[in-house]
Structures are given as structure tokens and as C-alpha cells.
Amino acid sequence: MSEEIIISPETRRMLPVKSIDSSKNRLYREIAKRPGFQVCLLLLGILVIVAIFAPYISPYDPEAISVKDKNQGISSAHLFGTDFLGRDLFSLTICGAQTSLLIASISVAVALVFGCVVGCVAGYYGGVVDEVLSRCVDLLLAFPGIIFALALLAFMGAGILNLIIAITLSQWAIYARLMRGQVISIKNLEYVQSAYTAGLPDRRIMIRHLFPNAIMPVLILATLDIGHVILSVAGLSFLGLGIPPGIPEWGSMIGAGKEFLRTAPLNVIVPGLAITFVVLIFNFLGEGLRDILDVHNDQVNIG
């Protein structure tokens, strides 16, 4: 990767098209070598499709309460049994996938964009701008784990939009810090300097030259983070701070079901396995992506 970065735009234009292509081919070759990664990609694809079409796939209406069928075990009618209100757990779990994936992907995407812009600006301009932005980042990172999101939600109240805002605001600082480091490490390379000397405006230098070359480790961190964010969302909903009642979500299903742990453990086991399964896929994907793109370990660890 580092060799690719040093190629100046002029040289890149002179190179035969094939050599640029080969880096893409390398990616395909690396993926082809890893059957586990392909399986994870396939599972992710299935998961996304299931999440999108959840209301059409689920055999029952996830909201349909029928108290006489409550806390049933696994049967052919109810694949995962029924919950404490007689709702079909399989349908609830599928619709929960929609909620979880939607919230996690939106908040990671927004945090990623915001963090990258802040990090890029801080790293490129340096000086006072960097100082101010970095102190803000430090301040946010002083709140460990879900504490900042929890504080925000305590003030704003539960709700899907509030949850997304809280997660986004507590996540962007990590991306900003990593992006800033990346930008600082490449901004003195010759091609950036020559772009500056050639009189390109700052905005163009950042968008054309700094962003594409600095973003890879940040993207990998984001992939690794989606699993982490799904866990945070579930945790906050479990505490009753995330999703309002009435929307199927795994964390709140566990939270509501924990009262029935002794009599009907399926209420807790099923959504928990669903979370584990999805987070596992994202963790394997992030892991594989890191191997394939050969990003150095210490660039991405410590979330």
C-alpha cells in the first residue's frame, strides 16, 4: 500500500492502465484465497436481504399478541418458540435485524464522514485549528465506552433518532483521531507538496489527494466498529434507553425477557444468539479485511 501512495498523479497517468487495475485484481485474488471471508460476505449479503425484506419474510406479524400462546417452546409452528406475550420469536428476531442493522450502519456512516472531515482538516491545517479540534476529540474520548451515549440519551430520552445521534456523537472522535494521524503522515509527501506548490486550493488537495490515500485504515476501523456499535445499541436498549417499546429490537427483547429467564429462557436466548451471530460476521469481516489489505495492527486496534 505504501508504494501506491508515493506515486504522484503525473506518474500515475503515465503508468499503463493495467498496473492500476492489478491492485484491484490483487484484492479479488486475496479474497479468492480466503473461503472463510467469502462465507462471511455471503452471510452478510443474506443478512442484509433478510433485514430489508423482514416484514415480508416473517411468518407472523411480530406485533401480534396472543396471550394463550405465550412462552411456547420450539415447534414447527413457531421455529424459535414464542415470547412472554405470545409473539412469534422468529418474526421478532428477523424484524430486530432490520432495526439493529439500520441504526448501526447509519450511525457508523455519519460518524465516519464527520470524523474524517474533522480529522482531515485538523491534520492538514495543523496549528490552532488542530489544537482546538484535537482537544475536542480528547474530551470525547475521555468518556469510556457507552457512557457518553448514555448521558446524551438520559437527557434526550429514548427514540431511534436520538439513539442514532447519541451513537454518532460518541463515535466520530475515534475516526477523527485516526484520520488526523493518517493525514499528518502523508501530508509532507512529495505529491501533496507538489499539488500545493502547483497552487491547488486546499479543498481540492484534501478531497483529491489526502482523502483517498488516508482513508483505508479508517474504513477498516469502521467495519470492525459496526459489530461494536450493534453491541452498544443492544446494551442501551437493554437498559431501556435506546429503542422505545413497540419496535422489535434484540437488546430490548432481552431486557423485557429477562424477567422470564427461569420459566421461558428462549425469550433471552434467541435474541442474544442473533446479536452474537451478526456481530461475529462483522468481526470476521473486519479481521479478514485487515489481513487482506495488510494494515499494520497498531493502526487499528484500541477502539
Place this chain on the structure above:
Amino acid sequence: MHYYLIKRLGFLVLTIIAASALAFFMLHAVPGETAENVARHTIVGMEDSVSAEVAQEISSKYNLNDPIWIQYTNWLSGLIFRGDLGSSYVYKDTSVMTLISLALGPTIILAIASMLIVIVVGIPLGMYCAVHENRPSDLIIRGATILSISFPSFWLALMLILVFSLMLNLLPVAGYGSPANIVLPAVALALHPTAVVLRIVRTSMLETLGQQYITFAIAKGLSFGHILWNHAIKNALIPVLTLLGVYFGHLLAGTVIIENIFAWPGIGNLLISSVDARDIPVVTSCIVVIVAMFLIVNFVVDISYHFIDPRIRYE
């Protein structure tokens, strides 16, 4: 070194103050509603509708009508000069300091117990994996670590209760007091950090074992055990130390959920019950205490580098 220490200490105090300001302003941003919520939670018969006079009375009692920055300066000066964090809205005006100091002990005990599990399990297993790189045992343990960072810790806690308390009847479901009570929460809390520490120890150990001075020691004919324990381990564990500092913070954040499940009377439990009751002084103080503990632990870790690795110098 002294200059560095003072500078870092100054930054530490400033960050804690800034974090407290952030938490304070965030939670106090809705003045009118605060008084109503307090009334709803404290006065019998006011659950549904709160009369304007009562809200007004509560507002003036807790100075909720002052501009927010005056409220904050009062709060901060109370903390600095009198060691006073204000009084709780809900617990019959008990001072927040009393509530926090009662809850701090259990949380610290729980965090230390989990940290012990992380160290005792994570470091030796990580070294074992590094020594047995790519053998079946290494692959199995690494697979297990990926699995365990994918579990939600609160779900694992419930599963532990299901198996060890409800089915096998070995350990108590929840509570505080006897040593048996701490086992399940500490294990549930330690799961994620143990997996991460294990992986970092393995990577770092592999890197160290590839160094030339290790090759030299092998060439000299030293036994592998001697090399591992006397030459490799010190250098391999330095990056792990930073991680332990960071993960101590995650443990503190994790206690919020775990304490809730096990009815552990710590900061996390206090925080969640206060969030439910909109007891804002307690919520603010809990958050500030958690942030302060996190920052202080990381400060100590940073400083201790100097003693562990004399090659690291501070400007």
C-alpha cells in the same frame, strides 16, 4: 520528568473539569422540565400532573432558574472548595457525595476482580498461543476470542445466571456481600477485555520472539523457558500495559449494565436508577466520577512506563 509530570497532571485536571462541564450542560439543558420531573418522582399524587406553583417552588429550591453557567460554577466551586456535589432530588435530599462514596467501593471491587481475571487468564493464554503459533490449540483459542468479543456481555451475564444459578444452583443470582456474589458479574465483565488482551499479548510476543536478541539467546544455548521468562516477557508486555489502562475504562463503562443485572450496589446501578428518576445531580456526578477514574488510571499507566521501560523518556 518533573516538568512533564506537572504538565500531564494539569491536563488531567482540565480534562476532568471540561468533561464535567459537558455532562452538566448536556443534562441541564431543559430547565422547565427538570422541576416537573422532580415533582413527579418525589411528591405523592403528582405523578400525572404537576401544578405550576410546585414546579416553581422546586425550581427556586434547587436554583433551577439561574442561568446554566451560574448553576455550573456553583456546582464546581462546591466540589472544589467544599467537596460537595450538591444534593439528590430524589433520595430525600441526601448529599450526592454520600451516595457516590457508598457506591464507589462495590464498583472498584468489581472492576479489580475483573481486571485480575483479565490478567490471570489473558496474559498466560496469549503467551501460550504465541509459543504454539498456528498449532491447533492456538487456532482454537483464537477462534474462542473472536467468539467472545461477539457476545453481548449483558446477555452472557444472563446466560451465566441461567446455567450456574438457576439450573445448577451453584452461585447466587444477584446481590452483594458474600464472595460467591462477585464471581458471575466479574466473569461476565472480564470476557471482552480478556479476549482483546489475549490477542495483543500473542501478537506482541510473536513480534518480540522474532527479534535478533532472542535469536542470539537461542544460539547461545539458553533454554527456551529461560528466554521466554527472562528475555521476552518484559518487552512483550509493554504494549499490553496501555491496553490494560484503556480496558479498565471499558470495565467501568461495562459495570453500568452488569451491575444493573446483578443488583450490584455500585456507581453503574446508581447511574441507571438515577437516569430513570431524572435525578440530574446524581447522574452528572456519576458520569464525572467514571470519567475521572478512567482518566486517572490512564495517567498512572502513562507515568508507570517510565519505571517499567527506562528507554522511554519524556520531554
